[in-house]
Amino acid sequence: MPVMTRTVVVSGGGSGIGRAVAITLAEGASHVTVVGRRTGPLEALAEAHPGTIDLVTADVSTPDGARRVADHLASSGHGCAGVVAAAGGLSPRHAPGDGLAEVEAGWQAAFRSNVLTAVLLVEALTPALRDASGRVVLLSSVAALRGSGAGPYGAMKSALHAWMFDLARDLGHHGGTANAVAPGFVPDTEFWAGRLDDDVIRRKSLETLVGRPGTTHEVASLIAWLLGPDGGWVTGQILSPNGGSVLGR
Template identity: 45%
Template sequence: MTRTAVVTGGGTGLGRAIADRLAADGLEVTIVGRRAEVLETATKEINAAVGADRVTYVVADCADPDDVRALADACPDRVDVLVLNAGGLTPSTGDDLEALAHDWAADYRLNVLTAVLPVEALLSRLARPGGRIVAMSSIAALRGPGSYGASKGAINTWITGLAAEVAADGITANAVAPGFVPDTEFWDSRRSPELIAQRTSQIPVGRPGAPEEIAALVAHLGSPEAGFTTGQVVGIHGGALLARL
């Protein structure tokens, strides 16, 4: 039986790299995002690359309950891998309390609701046993300032609780926490040679990460071989933050 995957935020950046990898591995992939043109282009390009119609798309805002209900209706009856990649950073709208309240709420909506709502809507469709949930966290969850780091920290706490809830059904739930991966839309408005050099100087392996490396880790956590790994936040950042167990 062909395994299936749903990748939110799958039209560009890390989500696109993950969809590329899963489709190349033979999964049937549904990519999700808010921009139909971007999703249509990604779908055509991935299908052409793998030489088969393995990718379809659904336009949805994963922080909107009605959109997420419609997404669930459009997804396969059985989902083997659910990748929660939708998210981003809200630009600052000011320095008064009203702006602060707006920006923090916006980052939680963008990074937390976009993970929680799809899981709740699709949980009944996840394969039992063998379902895999992979959420996108960030190194910022452990050392990043402000609302973005706090929202990714919330993902870490939520995913560990979720893992305990679904373990008896043979479903795993983990998060991936990338470090500096400049070749994504996340960095488009800020990327510069100076920023890349400054960030790279803090990475022990001496280089930034690549989207394909993040996708490879997600592919492993979504694979049948990863059934004994759950409730984890797996860092992938070139040693920028060393773990102690």
């Protein structure tokens, strides 16, 4: 019987933290399937790592998009070694004086972007994760631990935590793990595009104990460790690489 190759699915793999995770895993000889809504950045990554990174263009905040990823794994004969749910980010905020309809729209958009992207993708891949004793990492944020001043964003990320605890219980029965990684300030990402200047970088760096922002590589390498040979006994945890801006996590 042929041995099934296993892949790690990385949503948001076309940029920022997800892209760094995909590269770190691929350089460590894992097969990676990157997922995002724009094909261009995913194709560039796959072309730079032939045979190691493949791609699915999909909006994983929708059932159809999440199903497309699961169908791709089934048709390419890949088992699911893990899921890194990095798709997410800030949604347009309602302005002071907006009505409740705008408030509702902002919260719904944040829910779709940060919660449904993770839930639908992991649910679509759960049978494959169970079969392969797979590992899940959900991208949360320090905003989930201390608020963000950005409306629903921190609340949506903290919703992932309680769901992750249930996931860890379920996957644990099958030899798998689930954790949340809640980074602090990582500026070299599209998340911060158009919102950075010297003052923001200085202020955010001063919030840390080490006096500097984090890098996508530092976050990716923690995630790769959770997915790697030594990470199998860490599950149900919220790990926050944040330079000391929030203590005790």
